[in-house]
Amino acid sequence: xxxxxxxxxxxxxxxxxxxxxxxxxxxxxxxxxxxxxxxxxxxxxxxxxxxxxxxxxxxxxxxxxxxxxxxxxxxxxxxxxxxxxxxxxxxxxxxxxxxxxxxxxxxxxxxxxxxxxxxxxxxxxxxxxxxxxxxxxxxxxxxxxxxxxxxxxxxxxxxxxxxxxxxxxxxxxxxxxxxxxxxxxxxxxxxxxxxxxxxxxxxxxxxxxxxxxxxxxxxxxxxxxxxxxxxxxxxxxxxxxxxxxxxxxxxxxxxxxxxxxxxxxxxxxxxxxxxxxxxxxxxxxxxxxxxxxxxxxxxxxxxxxxxxxxxxxxxxxxxxxxxxxxxxxxxxxxxxxxxxxxxxxxxxxxxxxxxxxxxxxxxxxxxxxxxxxxxxxxxxxxxxxxxxxxxxxxxxxxxxxxxxxxxxxxxxxxxxxxxxxxxxxxxxxxxxxxxxxxxxxxxxxxxxxxxxxxxxxxxxxxxxxxxxxxxxxxxxxxxxxxxxxxxxxxxxxxxxxxxxxxxxxxxxxxxxxxxxxxxxxxxxxxxxxxxxxxxxxxxxxxxxxxxxxxxxxxxxxxxxxxxxxxxxxxxxxxxxxxxxxxxxxxxxxxxxxxxxxxxxxxxxxxxxxxxxxxxxxxxxxxxxxxxxxxxxxxxxxxxxxxxxxxxxxxxxxxxxxxxxxxxxxxxxxxxxxxxxxxxxxxxxxxxxxxxxxxxxxxxxxxxxxxxxxxxxxxxxxxxxxxxxxxxxxxxxxxxxxxxxxxxxxxxxxxxxxxxxxxxxxxxxxxxxxxxxxxxxxxxxxxxxxxxxxxxxxxxxxxxxxxxxxxxxxxxxxxxxxxxxxxxxxxxxxxxxx
Ligand code: CBF
Numbered sequence: 097x098x099x100x101x102x103x104x105x106x107x108x109x110x111x112x113x114x115x116x117x118x119x120x121x122x123x124x125x126x127x128x129x130x131x132x133x134x135x136x137x138x139x140x141x142x143x144x145x146x147x148x149x150x151x152x153x154x155x156x157x158x159x160x161x162x163x164x165x166x167x168x169x170x171x172x173x174x175x176x177x178x179x180x181x182x183x184x185x186x187x188x189x190x191x192x193x194x195x196x197x198x199x200x201x202x203x204x205x206x207x208x209x210x211x212x213x214x215x216x217x218x219x220x221x222x223x224x225x226x227x228x229x230x231x232x233x234x235x236x237x238x239x240x241x242x243x244x245x246x247x248x249x250x251x252x253x254x255x256x257x258x259x260x261x262x263x264x265x266x267x268x269x270x271x272x273x274x275x276x277x278x279x280x281x282x283x284x285x286x287x288x289x290x291x292x293x294x295x296x297x298x299x300x301x302x303x304x305x306x307x308x309x310x311x312x313x314x315x316x317x318x319x320x321x322x323x324x325x326x327x328x329x330x331x332x333x334x335x336x337x338x339x340x341x342x343x344x345x346x347x348x349x350x351x352x353x354x355x356x357x358x359x360x361x362x363x364x365x366x367x368x369x370x371x372x373x374x375x376x377x378x379x380x381x382x383x384x385x386x387x388x389x390x391x392x393x394x395x396x397x398x399x400x401x402x403x404x405x406x407x408x409x410x411x412x413x414x415x416x417x418x419x420x421x422x423x424x425x426x427x428x429x430x431x432x433x434x435x436x437x438x439x440x441x442x443x444x445x446x447x448x449x450x451x452x453x454x455x456x457x458x459x460x461x462x463x464x465x466x467x468x469x470x471x472x473x474x475x476x477x478x479x480x481x482x483x484x485x486x487x488x489x490x491x492x493x494x495x496x497x498x499x500x501x502x503x504x505x506x507x508x509x510x511x512x513x514x515x516x517x518x519x520x521x522x523x524x525x526x527x528x529x530x531x532x533x534x535x536x537x538x539x540x541x542x543x544x545x546x547x548x549x550x551x552x553x554x555x556x557x558x559x560x561x562x563x564x565x566x567x568x569x570x571x572x573x574x575x576x577x578x579x580x581x582x583x584x585x586x587x588x589x590x591x592x593x594x595x596x597x598x599x600x601x602x603x604x605x606x607x608x609x610x611x612x613x614x615x616x617x618x619x620x621x622x623x624x625x626x627x628x629x630x631x632x633x634x635x636x637x638x639x640x641x642x643x644x645x646x647x648x649x650x651x652x653x654x655x656x657x658x659x660x661x662x663x664x665x666x667x668x669x670x671x672x673x674x675x676x677x678x679x680x681x682x683x684x685x686x687x688x689x690x691x692x693x694x695x696x697x698x699x700x701x702x703x704x705x706x707x708x709x710x711x712x713x714x715x716x717x718x719x720x721x722x723x724x725x726x727x728x729x730x731x732x733x734x735x736x737x738x739x740x741x742x743x744x745x746x747x748x749x750x751x752x753x754x755x756x757x758x759x760x761x762x763x764x765x766x767x768x769x770x771x772x773x774x775x776x777x778x779x780x781x782x783x784x785x786x787x788x789x790x791x792x793x794x795x796x797x798x799x800x801x802x803x804x805x806x807x808x809x810x811x812x813x814x815x816x817x818x819x820x821x822x823x824x825x826x827x828x829x830x831x832x833x834x835x836x837x838x839x840x841x842x843x844x845x846x847x848x849x850x851x852x853x854x855x856x857x858x859x860x861x862x863x864x865x866x867x868x869x870x871x872x873x874x875x876x877x878x879x880x881x882x883x884x885x886x887x888x889x890x891x892x893x894x895x896x897x898x899x900x901x902x903x904x905x906x907x908x909x910x911x912x913x914x915x916x917x918x919x920x921x922x923x924x925x926x927x928x929x
Contacts, residue, residue: 114126114129115157115158115161116157116158116161118158118198118199118200118203119203120203120206120207120210123154123200123203123204123207124207124210124211126154126157127150127151127154127207127211128150128211130149130150130153130154131146131147131150134149134150134153135149135150137150144217144218144221145221145281147213147217147218147221148191148218148221148222149282149284151191151204151208151213151218152190152191152222152284152285153284155191155194155195155198155200155204156194156284156285156330158198158200159194159198159330159332159339160330162332162337162338162339162927162929163330163332163339163341165337165339165927166249166337166338166339166340166927167341169925169927170249170925171415173925174415174416174425175249175925176249176424176425176426176427176922176923177249177250177251177425177426177427178243178248178249178250178251178426178427178428178429178915178916178920178922179250179251179252179253179404179408179426179427179428179429180236180239180240180243180250180251180252180253180428180429180431181253181254181400181401181404181428181429181430181431181435181438182232182233182236182252182253182254182431182432182434182435183254183255183396183397183400183431183432183434183435184227184228184229184232184233184236184254184380184431184434185225185227185228185233185236185237185240185252185254185342185344186226186227186228186229186230186233186234186236186237186261186744186745187224187225187227187228187237187745188224188225188234188237188583188744188745188746188748188749189219189222189224189745189746190222190285190329191218191219191222192219192587193241193582193583193587194332196334196582196586196587197241197245197332197333197334197335197582198332199335223278223281224278224744224745224746225260225278225283226260226261226276226278226380226744226745227254227255227256227257227260227261227344227380228260228261228380229261229380229382229383229384229664230384230663230664231384231470231663231664231768231769231770231771231772232384232431232432232470234579234745234771235431235548235577235579235771235908236252236254236431237745238578238579238580238583238771238908239252239908239911239912240252240331240340240342241331241333241334241580241582241583241908242578242580242907242908242909242911242912243331243333243340243912244331244332244333244334244336244338244339244340245333245334245335245336245338245580245582245607245909246333246909246912246913246916246924247333247336247338247924247925247926247927248340248912248916248922248924248925249338249340249922249925250340250341251340251341251342251343252331252340252341252342252343253343253344253345253400253403253404253407254342254343254344254345254400255344255345255377255380255396255399255400256286256327256344256345256346256377257377257378257379257380258279258346258374258377258378258379259275259276259277259278259378259379259380260276260278260380261276261380261382261703261744262274262275262276262382262703262706263275263276263742264703264741264742264743265741265742266647266715266719266739266741269715269716269719269720269723270712270715270716270719271703271704271712271715271716273382273706275379285329285330286327286328286329286344287327287328287329288325288326288327288328289325289326289327289328290325292325292326292343292407293323293324293325293326293348294323294324294402294403294406294407295321295322295323295324295350296321296322296323296324296347296398296399296402296403297316297318297320297321298318298319298320298321298322298395298398298488298489299318299319299320299487299488299490300316300317300318300319300320300490301316301317301490302314302315302316302317302490302491302494303315303317307451311451311453313448313451314447314448314491314494315448316444316448316490316491320372321350322347322348322349322350322373322376322399323347323348323349323350323373324345324346324347324348324399324400324402324403325345325346325347325348326343326344326345326403326407327343327344327345327346328341328342328343328344329341329342329343329344330342334582334606334607335606335607335929336926336927336928336929337926337927337928337929338925338926338927343404343407345377345399345400345403345404346377347373347374347375347376347377347378347399348370348373348374349369349370349372349373349374350373351369375392376392376395376396376399377396377399381393381396382703382705382706383705383707383708384664384666384705391484391488394437394480394484394485394488394489395488397434397435397437398437398441398488398489398492400435401435401437401438401441402441404435404438405438405441405442405445406445408422408426408428409422409445409450411425412425412426419446419450419452419460420456420460422446422460422464423460423461423463423464426464427464427466427919427920427921427922428464428465428466429465429466429467429468429915429919429920430465430466430467430468430538430542431468431470432468432469432470432471433467433469433477433478433534433535433537433538434478436467436478436534436535436537436538436541437489437492437534437537438465438541439461439465439499439537439538439540439541439542440489440492440495440496440499440537440541441492442457442460442461442464442465443457443458443461443495443499444491444492444495446460446461448491454498458499458502461541462541462542462543463543465538465541465542465543466542466543466544466545466546466919466920467538467539467541467542467544467545467546468545468546468547468548468575469535469545469546469547469548469552469556469560469561469768470548470768470769471768472552472555472556472559472560472765472766472768473668473766477533477534477535477560478533478534478535479525479531479532479533479534480531480532480534481529481530481531481532482524482529482530482531482532483529483530485532493532496523496524496532496537497524499523499537499540499541500522500523500524500540503521503523503540504518504521504522507521507567510567517563520563521536521563521564521567522536523536523537523540535560535561536564539561539564542571543571544571544572544573544919545561545564545571545572545573546572546573546574546575546919547573547574547575547768548574548575548576548577548768548769548789548790549574549576549577549768549769549770549789549790549792549793550574550576550792550793551765551787551788551789551792551810552574552768552769552789553572553573553574554574555765555810556572557569557572573918573919575911575914575915575918575919576769576790576793576905576906576911576914577769577770577771577774577790577906577908577911578771578774578905578906578907578908578909578910578911578912579771579774579775579778579906579907579908580907580908580909581605581606581609581778581907582606583745583749584749584752584774584775584778584779585606585778585779586606587749588748588749588750588752588753588779589631589635589752589753589779591631591634591635591753592631592635592753592779592780592900593606595624595627595628595631596612596615596900599614599615599618599624600612600614600615601614602614607909608904608909609903609904609905609906609907609909609910610904610905611904612900612901612902612903612904613901613902613904614901615897615900615901616897616898616901616902618897619894619897619898619901620890620894622890624897625889625890625893625894625897628780628893628896628897629889629893631780632753632754632756632780632896633653633654635753635754635779636651636653636656636658636754636756637653638750638753638754639651639653639658639699639750639751639753639754640652640653640754642750643699643738643740646740646741647738647739647740647741649722649726649736649737649738650736651697651699651736651738652695652697653754655695656695656696656697656736657694657695657696657697657756657757657883657886658696658697658699658754658755658756658757659696659697659698659699659755659756659757659759660699660700660701660751660754660755660757660758660759660776660781661674661699661700661701661702661758661759661761662699662700662701662702662740662743662748662751662772663701663702663743663770663772664702664703664704664705664711665702665703665704665708665711665712665714665715666704666708666711667710667711667714667865667866668762668763668766668767668866669761669762669767670761670762670763670866670868670871671700671702671714671718672714672717672856672860672868673761673868673871673872673875674698674700674759674761675714675717675718675721675840676833676836676837676868676872677875677876677879678698678721678725678735678737679721679836679839679840680832680836680876681693681696681734681735682721682724682725682731682735683832683835683836683839685730685731685734685735686730686731689730691734693734693883694883694886694887695733695734695735696734696735696736696883697735697736697737697738698735698736698737698738699737699738699739699740699751699755700718700737700738700739700740701739701740701741701743701747701748701751702715702743703742703743709855710855710856710859713853713855713856714856715739716852716853717840717845717853717856718737718739719739720845720846720852720853721737721845722736722737722738722739723845724844724845725737748772748775752775752776752778752779752781753779753780755776755779755780755781756781756782756886756892756896757781757782757783757784757804757882757886758772758773758776758777758781758782758783758784758785759784759785760772760773760776760783760784760785760786760788760789760791761784761785761786761806761807761871761875762786762788762789762866763786763788763807763808763813763866763867763871764786764787764788764807764808764809764810764812764813765788765810765813765814766788766866767788767789767791768789769789769790770788770789770790770791771790773785773789773790773791773794774790774794774903774906777794777798777899777900777903777906778900778903778906779900780896780897780899780900781896781899782802782803782804782882782892782895782896782899783795783803783804783899784804784806784875784878784879784882785803785804785805785806786805786806786807786808786871787805787807787809787810788810790906791803793905793906794903794906797902797903797904797905797906798898798899798902798903799898799902801895802895802898802899804878804881804882805878806871806874806875806877806878807871807874807875808867808870808871808874813867816867816870821864821867821870823860823861823862823863823864823867823868823869823870824861824862826869826870826872827860827861827869830872830873832876833869833872833873837857837860837861838857840853840856840857841853841854841857
């Protein structure tokens with residue numbers, strides 16, 4: 097039977113346990129019990145939040161049943177386990193997703209109806225844990241879902257930030273940040289484990305000595321200790337019994353009060369240590385492509401890494417035994433360089449706490465870690481000043497120096513006399529102030545390195561890690577990113593999910609996305625096309641309604657093409673290229689009101705890092721252009737512009753199903769992969785995109801004829817840069833381009849202020865590091881083609897169906913299988929239901 101089929105309501109032979117039973121009767125009883133016994137409420141006085149909590153506990157109980165069983169099987173079978181080390185998990189709301197993975201969405205909905213509950217309102221009530229910035233954190237969340245679904249034993253380790261990514265308001269067109277207090281009403285999905293706690297030390301000095309056998313020993317005498325306390329969240333696979341563990345660490349002071357200080361009357365001093373400790377897991381740094389620098393960030397990284405490695409050692413000692421086989425039990429995936437300090441931490445723990453000699457410890461360490469790189473942007477490549485390390489992690493600095501000394505010896509042997517290469521490959525950057533290169537530490541300490549899309553993995557080999565690739569090419573891999581179809585189709589777009597199931601004749605596609613190919617034969621079927629269009633229009637209606645209620649923009653879902661760009665605001669993603677196109681269309685309409693064009697709604701969503709001035713100015717520009725266009729009766733029947741405030745997972749789920757066109761227009765070579773491109777395409781949007789990141793593979797899969805390509809290739813970009821790029825020439829060589837940019841600074845969009853947007857325009861004309869002007873004309877031409885095709889609905893629908901049908905490759909289940917087979921060497925451990 098399909099896994100999603102609602103469990104039968106025929107009473108079971110043995111009575112169901114109300115905490116675990118899946119029938120409607122059990123769910124209703126459990127719900128009422130939870131409302132009463134956990135929330136302490138009866139229906140008449142329950143708040144919407146009480147109603148949500150009761151639902152969450154009802155679902156969680158059903159997961160715990162499988163979770164405990166998984167833990168038992170994993171333990172007794174000594175299952176090899178993946179530890180995913182990530183500073184970010186952008187989880188999104190749990191409730192709807194867990195209902196889908198348990199296979200009880202329908203029966204729960206019916207139980208809710210009988211209890212006279214507003215199911216949608218309950219789902220809306222959930223505050224999402226925004227413990228990540230964007231692509232990298234959301235990828236970690238998709239991978240947790242897929243690890244459980246493909247039945248790989250896994251633990252996700254990270255930080256339980258008290259404040260996640262800020263909430264975004266738009267005031268007067270500007271982004272305003274509000275702190276994200278996601279924990280204020282409690283989090284029903286986590287289980288605190290106060291007894292699973294580890295000390296994490298900072299500062300101080302080291303003392304070197306010899307033990308009785310003459311072996312060298314090191315003692316780290318720290319001057320600050322905090323405790324990391326585990327908070328566990330179960331992560332359920334779809335249609336399987338496997339439940340994995342997401343273990344997030346909260347920082348606490350080892351003692352609430354320093355009583356000695358307290359006794360001498362220094363109350364402030366007594367609580368100071370507590371506050372300082374708790375600060376470590378207080379807040380997520382809100383930069384998508386972070387610039388290195390802040391001491392607290394390094395403290396955070398070391399904090400979660402140290403707790404996680406100590407936990408892995410504890411688990412190993414408890415279940416398997418001697419640490420010599422640690423790397424056989426665990427493989428640890430470093431999600432970017434944020435957890436790279438783990439290499440030095442495992443070495444320290446093995447040598448200093450478990451008396452292992454260097455060579456044995458290094459062998460284990462090198463065989464435990466694998467590293468994923470997620471960016472080529474130079475400003476995002478983490479380095480830390482040696483001075484800061486010396487102050488905060490003196491023992492780790494010694495270990496890094498020793499790793500480096502031994503590693504550089506091997507470089508010297510291999511490339512005799514090539515000291516320039518030695519300097520380039522060193523873990524320490526000696527140019528300018530001395531800094532530790534975290535990517536080099538991650539590469540040297542790992543047995544495998546991978547990029548996140550085919551182009552990106554190739555570029556790694558020829559740019560940032562070229563020397564390392566030349567030295568050991570066999571360690572370099574590609575694993576193209578993927579996203580989970582459970583959240584991004586079944587949960588976000590239930591109408592589409594139903595339609596797919598109907599035309600495929602099965603729902604196997606939810607677990608095996610390649611099965612979507614069964615849709616291909618129906619791509620030209622008018623019956624499917626008509627239904628396809630209905631589903632899309634319904635999603636557009638939902639979004640239009642939501643937008644009109646949250647921001648006031650009115651869009652027409654029937655006539656308008658929904659053209660959406662939703663992602664972090666960043667110059668390399670080129671939201672300003674999109675804006676220039678909107679301005680062009682606006683000018684054309686003003687010049688020729690009878691233009692007869694396909695009406696379009698240009699919709700944006702995305703947060704800017706609070707300190708990123710240009711990105712914030714782009715938000716202001718979009719909203720300013722929106723204000724002019726939406727209020728101009730001469731054009732607003734044809735074009736409208738909307739900015740969806742607070743783009744997060746929940747709001748993303750409103751956007752993906754409603755898009756006709758997905759904007760993936762980064763400068764080629766800059767977007768490592770992108771995953772929004774996959775989410776849109778899976779929901780039937782056609783892509784307008786450059787040959788960047790995973791766009792290339794999406795185009796290969798869906799067919800070049802079903803993808804709107806424009807712009808330079810990465811190689812052309814490289815050449816143009818080498819020749820000396822002169823945006824000024826483009827500005828002067830193209831009248832329409834010049835007029836569009838001049839309109840930005842004319843004051844039209846800024847109530848007469850000709851200075852407001854000048855920094856953006858000047859930057860484009862004089863520097864344009866992301867070559868907006870060079871790609872402008874090709875983009876416009878491509879947009880014209882898009883409008884033509886949209887005017888031929890049958891053709892558009894066929895392309896849209898084929899996009900969905902050919903998205904199998906971009907399931908995160910496939911990515912996880914790739915990791916398991918090619919990098920981790922790990923087998924599934926199936927657990928039945
Ligand atoms: O690999 C996941 C994503 O990571 C980023 O968001 C990142 O933070 N470095 C990249 O920018 C994306 O291209 C990538 O898809």
